[in-house]
Amino acid sequence: MNAKPRKRLFLGLLLGLELFMATGLFILWYVPYRGFENLGGGVSRATGWFFGGVLAIFTLAIVILVLTVIRGRELPGSKWLRGLLIRYLLPVITGIGGLFGVPKDDVRRSFIEINNELVRSAVFKAPPRRFLILMPHCIQKDTCPYRITVDVRNCRQCGLCDFMELTDIAEHLGIEMTVATGGTLARRVVIEVEPEIILAVACERDLSSGIADTYPIPVIGVLIDRPEGPCLNTKVSVQKVREALELFLPEEIYTGEIQPRKAAVS
Numbered sequence: 001m002n003a004k005p006r007k008r009l010f011l012g013l014l015l016g017l018e019l020f021m022a023t024g025l026f027i028l029w030y031v032p033y034r035g036f037e038n039l040g041g042g043v044s045r046a047t048g049w050f051f052g053g054v055l056a057i058f059t060l061a062i063v064i065l066v067l068t069v070i071r072g073r074e075l076p077g078s079k080w081l082r083g084l085l086i087r088y089l090l091p092v093i094t095g096i097g098g099l100f101g102v103p104k105d106d107v108r109r110s111f112i113e114i115n116n117e118l119v120r121s122a123v124f125k126a127p128p129r130r131f132l133i134l135m136p137h138c139i140q141k142d143t144c145p146y147r148i149t150v151d152v153r154n155c156r157q158c159g160l161c162d163f164m165e166l167t168d169i170a171e172h173l174g175i176e177m178t179v180a181t182g183g184t185l186a187r188r189v190v191i192e193v194e195p196e197i198i199l200a201v202a203c204e205r206d207l208s209s210g211i212a213d214t215y216p217i218p219v220i221g222v223l224i225d226r227p228e229g230p231c232l233n234t235k236v237s238v239q240k241v242r243e244a245l246e247l248f249l250p251e252e253i254y255t256g257e258i259q260p261r262k263a264a265v266s
């Protein structure tokens with residue numbers, strides 16, 4: 001599945017939500033219409049204007065969201081919209097997706113794409129010390145004896161998992177990288193580092209909840225691949241991690257080519 005259909009899924013479900021809202025509000029307005037008439041036409045008109053206003057604001061929010069995604073540039077209201085999406089709309093949209101038989105992870109993937117677009121659209125740079133990379137433990141090779149959950153620098157660069165390149169990149173750029181073994185630990189690290197931006201690598205469920213937990217800090221989400229099933233020897237596109245870093249680090253710091261060190265153990 002490529003990126004565009006992913007974004008369209010969330011946007012389509014958002015339109016579905018608006019349709020539900022429009023129908024619900026129409027019923028709420030129309031059914032007691034006779035009762036309002038007895039109180040005078042002004043009450044029914046006021047209710048109609050109020051419901052119409054709610055729908056107009058929601059429509060405007062969808063238009064801003066679509067334009068931000070298409071243009072890749074922040075528009076007035078984009079930041080507020082990210083908060084609305086993360087805090088309130090994701091669970092509702094996931095529920096609506098369920099009504100149409102859309103798997104939760106598909107909706108979450110689409111949400112992560114939209115979130116990434118909104119974060120990218122802000123176009124800002126952060127120094128490495130205000131950057132945080134959160135990694136899942138499942139990327140570490142299951143047979144690896146080194147405790148990188150304590151400190152990623154314990155990685156011996158053997159090349160059996162993606163930590164070899166990623167720890168190299170983090171060290172080279174002076175960025176804090178932590179293996180988040182749970183939400184509590186991740187939150188503690190976020191409080192300690194006080195990042196301006198987080199690059200989080202995880203599965204759909206953990207990324208969605210992590211993005212919500214750390215709001216309003218912007219989070220760029222990179223999804224893992226699971227060639228051996230969930231939570232075991234997972235992979236991540238190092239190229240995607242590089243691209244995200246390049247976008248948010250000052251040019252003089254990100255030089256582009258980071259050559260991995262030679263494997264220390266075989």
Ligand code: SF4
Pocket residue numbers: 140141144145146148154155156157158159160161162163164
């Ligand atoms: S690269 Fe090798 S040493 Fe480093 S975490 Fe992966 S398996 Fe362990």
